[in-house]
Amino acid sequence: MTRNARNKKVMRELLRRYGQTYAAEAHIRLKDTPQPLYRTLVLAHLLSARIRASAAVSTSRSLYEAGLRDPKRMTEATWQQRVDALGRGGYRRYDERTATQLGEGGQILIDRWRGDLRRMRDQADGDVDDLRTLLTELPGIGRVGTDIFLREVQDVWPEFSPFVDSKALQGAELLGLPPRTSELVRIADDASTNAAMASALVRAALDKDVVADCLDHAA
Numbered sequence: 001m002t003r004n005a006r007n008k009k010v011m012r013e014l015l016r017r018y019g020q021t022y023a024a025e026a027h028i029r030l031k032d033t034p035q036p037l038y039r040t041l042v043l044a045h046l047l048s049a050r051i052r053a054s055a056a057v058s059t060s061r062s063l064y065e066a067g068l069r070d071p072k073r074m075t076e077a078t079w080q081q082r083v084d085a086l087g088r089g090g091y092r093r094y095d096e097r098t099a100t101q102l103g104e105g106g107q108i109l110i111d112r113w114r115g116d117l118r119r120m121r122d123q124a125d126g127d128v129d130d131l132r133t134l135l136t137e138l139p140g141i142g143r144v145g146t147d148i149f150l151r152e153v154q155d156v157w158p159e160f161s162p163f164v165d166s167k168a169l170q171g172a173e174l175l176g177l178p179p180r181t182s183e184l185v186r187i188a189d190d191a192s193t194n195a196a197m198a199s200a201l202v203r204a205a206l207d208k209d210v211v212a213d214c215l216d217h218a219a
Helices: 005-019 034-047 054-065 071-076 079-087 092-113 117-125 130-137 141-155 164-176 181-188 195-205 208-218
Strands: none
Touching: 005 034, 005 195, 034 054, 034 079, 034 092, 034 117, 034 141, 054 079, 071 092, 079 092, 079 195, 117 130, 130 141, 141 195, 164 195, 164 208, 181 195, 181 208, 195 208
């Protein structure tokens, strides 16, 4: 088997078994409208902490179930209501600080961009570094958080695609795939969206069992 054929087989198994974005796992139907974009930003915030991805995803769903689905509702909720929703999702280690950050971040979004991340996108005008800078003005969103957000939204904000962050490239290396964005897109071909591919690679980086499972089935 040639190296290229082997890589395609590994990628095919990865996408077939783990090719789901974290937004989809959190039951976010991502499209270019304010609420799903905001929910994805909050999810990126949650995922960027040193906590299990499953807890972050569960907490994203918990916030939605509590009605905290947009900046207005997030800021109108009391601090304790945010803490309680975070705790129900399993985000207890960081719940108090995160509750404060979500409230402050929601207010900044309202004040600067009328609660609509598409206005932030327009301000960045296709420049990924400018978008990063704007995103990091929100409390709790740092380099990791911006990477996660860009990775998740790239299919609906195509000017930032393909976006494969350092964690996804780490997953590629563990799978024996070339850690280069252009090569990964070529290997995946049309079998997946770029967001799903990047998320699958991140799952490989975070869980050695994912790597073993894919390599075993590709053998």
